[in-house]
Amino acid sequence: MNDIETHPFEPWLPANAKLLMLGTFPPAPKRWAMEWYYPNFTNDMWRIFGLIFFNDKNKFVDTEHHTYYLDSLKVFLQQKGIAIFDTCLRIIRTTGTASDKDLEVVEHADLDGMLRSLPMLRGVVAAGQLATNIFAEHFAIDTRKMKMGDSRPFTFEDRELRLYRMPSSSRAYPMQIERKAEFYRQMLQELGIAGE
Numbered sequence: 721m722n723d724i725e726t727h728p729f730e731p732w733l734p735a736n737a738k739l740l741m742l743g744t745f746p747p748a749p750k751r752w753a754m755e756w757y758y759p760n761f762t763n764d765m766w767r768i769f770g771l772i773f774f775n776d777k778n779k780f781v782d783t784e785h786h787t788y789y790l791d792s793l794k795v796f797l798q799q800k801g802i803a804i805f806d807t808c809l810r811i812i813r814t815t816g817t818a819s820d821k822d823l824e825v826v827e828h829a830d831l832d833g834m835l836r837s838l839p840m841l842r843g844v845v846a847a848g849q850l851a852t853n854i855f856a857e858h859f860a861i862d863t864r865k866m867k868m869g870d871s872r873p874f875t876f877e878d879r880e881l882r883l884y885r886m887p888s889s890s891r892a893y894p895m896q897i898e899r900k901a902e903f904y905r906q907m908l909q910e911l912g913i914a915g916e
Contacts, residue, residue, distance in 0.1 A: 803838055887903055
């Protein structure tokens with residue numbers, strides 16, 4: 721019998737957030753290089769942000785200690801107005817991996833509560849197909865024919881927001897990091913977070 725896991729991290733919800741990044745659920749602790757979001761050292765999310773804002777994919781990467789510069793990363797995300805959590809609060813790993821196909825969802829995160837707590841929010845990116853499906857179903861967003869880099873408008877409590885589809889930052893997703901960064905850069909520019 722596989723155990724039910726509860727999300728190990730507190731939601732990161734800065735009041736000035738214009739973007740909410742939602743994954744599905746963190747990988748198992750044995751894969752963590754730090755105790756925070758996108759903790760796997762072979763996940764490229766923080767390298768993508770380093771490329772976009774500093775033209776340096778290792779800006780937040782502590783290569784010597786095989787981890788990330790978490791303190792400077794948090795300061796950066798707070799300044800830029802980027803919030804992070806996941807779509808699932810409790811899951812069962814059917815095979816022990818973090819792959820979407822191996823997760824049995826026990827309880828969704830409070831998506832309405834998250835959006836309500838972010839008054840300046842303009843966009844949401846759901847990383848991965850399961851996260852996208854959960855979010856889109858909850859807010860009745862039609863994601864059919866939604867290609868990589870596309871976005872769809874949706875309304876939440878009289879606010880017009882957008883759901884973005886971005887490439888996975890996992891290296892299992894077959895795309896060069898520079899190409900992934902181009903997709904993220906365009907979204908961040910649209911939201912007024914990154915400059916031209």
